[in-house]
Amino acid sequence: MSELRELLTEYVDEQTPGQAPPFTQVEHAVRRKRRTRSLAATAVVALVVGGVAVASFNLPRAEEEPATPATSAPVLGVLDDGPPPARFKYGTTLLILTGEIPVVSVTADPLHSDGLIVEAARDDSETCLPHTMVRILAQDAKTVRIAAYRYAVAPDQPETQQCLKPGGQDLRIPLDLRWQLGNRKVLAGTTGNRSVLN
Amino acid sequence: MEPDGGAARVRGVRHIDGDPAAEVAALYARTWPRLIGVLVSIGGSRADAEEVAQDAYVKLLGRWDRIRRYDDPEAWVRAVAVRTLVSRLRRQQVAARASAKLLGRTGEVRGPDGDALDVSAALARITPAQRAVVVLHHVMDLPIEQVADELGLPPGTVKSRLARARQALAPLLAVQEEVPHHV
Numbered sequence: 446m447s448e449l450r451e452l453l454t455e456y457v458d459e460q461t462p463g464q465a466p467p468f469t470q471v472e473h474a475v476r477r478k479r480r481t482r483s484l485a486a487t488a489v490v491a492l493v494v495g496g497v498a499v500a501s502f503n504l505p506r507a508e509e510e511p512a513t514p515a516t517s518a519p520v521l522g523v524l525d526d527g528p529p530p531a532r533f534k535y536g537t538t539l540l541i542l543t544g545e546i547p548v549v550s551v552t553a554d555p556l557h558s559d560g561l562i563v564e565a566a567r568d569d570s571e572t573c574l575p576h577t578m579v580r581i582l583a584q585d586a587k588t589v590r591i592a593a594y595r596y597a598v599a600p601d602q603p604e605t606q607q608c609l610k611p612g613g614q615d616l617r618i619p620l621d622l623r624w625q626l627g628n629r630k631v632l633a634g635t636t637g638n639r640s641v642l643n
Numbered sequence: 644m645e646p647d648g649g650a651a652r653v654r655g656v657r658h659i660d661g662d663p664a665a666e667v668a669a670l671y672a673r674t675w676p677r678l679i680g681v682l683v684s685i686g687g688s689r690a691d692a693e694e695v696a697q698d699a700y701v702k703l704l705g706r707w708d709r710i711r712r713y714d715d716p717e718a719w720v721r722a723v724a725v726r727t728l729v730s731r732l733r734r735q736q737v738a739a740r741a742s743a744k745l746l747g748r749t750g751e752v753r754g755p756d757g758d759a760l761d762v763s764a765a766l767a768r769i770t771p772a773q774r775a776v777v778v779l780h781h782v783m784d785l786p787i788e789q790v791a792d793e794l795g796l797p798p799g800t801v802k803s804r805l806a807r808a809r810q811a812l813a814p815l816l817a818v819q820e821e822v823p824h825h826v
Contacts, residue, residue, distance in 0.1 A: 448818040449809065450781045453684075456762035457782045461680030468668040471700045478701060556730055 526580040529594040535575060539599040546577070546595045548633035549615050551641040559622045561631065561642070564615040565593040579618045582635065589622060590632045663707045671700055674717045678724060681783065684766065685774045687728050695731070699724040721783075722793035725775050729794075732771035765815035773808035776801050 532541045546565055554560030568576045576597065582590045631642035675696060682692035699720045703710060710716050766774050772794075779790045780801075787805075791798040812818075 449812060449816065452762050452816055452818065453777065454782050456766075457680045457684045457778060459680075460683035462676045465672050465675035468664075468671050471667075471671060471697060471704060472664065474697055474701045475704055478705075556727065 525583050528582070529578055529580050529592075532599070533596070540576070540596040541599045543595045543597045545635055546593050548579075548591065548593050548641055551591070551631050551633065553626055553642065554619060557621070558627075559625050561589075561591070561620045561622060561626065563591065563593065563618045563620050565618065567614070567616050568595060577616055577618065579620050581620065581622060584622065584624065584629070586629070588630045588632055589626070590634075591620065592633065592635050593618075663711070664704070666711060667700065667704045667707055670703075670716060670720075674720065675700070678721055681721070681778055682724060682728050684778050684782070685725065685728055686732050686766065686771050691728065691731065695724050695728045698727065718789070718793060722795075725779070726794060729771045729775050736771070762816065765812050768815060769808050769811050773804045773811075776804045777808045777812070780805055 529542055532539060534540070549564040549566060551564070552562045554562050563579045565577055565579070576595060578594045578596065580592055580594065582592055584590065628643055630640050633639050633641045678696050678699075679689075679692050682695060683689055687695065702723055703716065703720045707716075710719050713719060766777075769777070775794060776790055779785045779793065780787065785793070787798050787801050790796075791801045794801065
């Protein structure tokens with residue numbers, strides 16, 4: 446076994462560079478990350494402030510009785526994707542929403558505490574184009590509601606590339622919640638209370 | 644996934660002072676080369692290894708206040724990098740298999756024709772997860788328990804991966820495999 450150890454150690458030694466590149470690379474990466482976070486936070490704040498401004502504009506005057514008790518929208522709501530687009534373009538090809546499809550299963554992303562891996566059935570057609578979309582419909586501190594949607598190439602679109610289906614296995618689609626998953630319950634589907642995680 | 648405190652083998656609390664960036668820079672200069680060697684040996688390209696390593700040090704810098712209390716921050720950064728790389732390689736393997744199916748190619752490495760394969764080709768015959776345990780245990784000299792901690796696996800899984808890896812590597816590298824009783 447020492448022979449194996451020697452061979453492996455020699456190999457790893459060969460792959461080991463003489464010295465590290467300047468640490469400034471790491472510091473630059475940290476700064477880039479902070480800038481991205483800061484931009485994202487600014488966008489969220491802008492959305493929240495915008496939402497509050499709109500809500501304030503619609504608030505009844507102080508002397509008036511509110512018709513219904515005031516409710517505050519959870520801040521997390523601004524991180525939702527909302528309903529799926531009816532159509533989108535991939536390159537020059539137009540894809541059209543055909544409808545919602547069942548979510549087969551959901552697991553927490555082992556690499557990202559704010560990520561999910563969503564499994565959904567693969568399309569029967571042999572298109573190479575992205576034909577499935579997963580959306581965050583709503584999320585708050587306790588639940589995340591997601592849904593999967595199927596798209597088809599619009600009629601008369603020039604799609605020349607055809608793909609063989611790789612084993613017919615379910616699609617595994619990563620979904621960034623933009624917020625820690627934690628112990629939140631994940632519900633699948635536009636309606637109903639089908640819990641698929643937690 | 645990041646290792647918890649156990650992965651870094653917390654053995655005591657360090658005296659805390661000094662500039663965090665300078666402390667991480669010193670650790671980086673000392674540990675980066677070997678980490679790259681380990682990551683490349685586990686199967687990453689040099690570019691993948693450098694990217695994964697950089698991400699790990701970025702995370703380390705962001706959490707230095709907490710991690711510098713560990714006795715072995717190097718273990719923490721290595722655990723983050725190795726786990727990330729193994730996950731990435733797994734995903735690449737799944738994609739490669741799907742692609743091989745599509746193209747009708749097996750993509751397998753040929754076995755030895757009398758001569759031993761070189762170490763790189765032999766390592767390519769085992770899974771990224773097996774490469775990780777072999778390199779951490781045999782090259783980095785980490786005990787099974789620490790490998791298990793760093794990879795977030797039960798020690799039994801590490802032992803079985805190690806045994807399978809050795810079984811596969813020994814004939815490829817034309818070395819004698821001694822099966823220890825405890826593994």
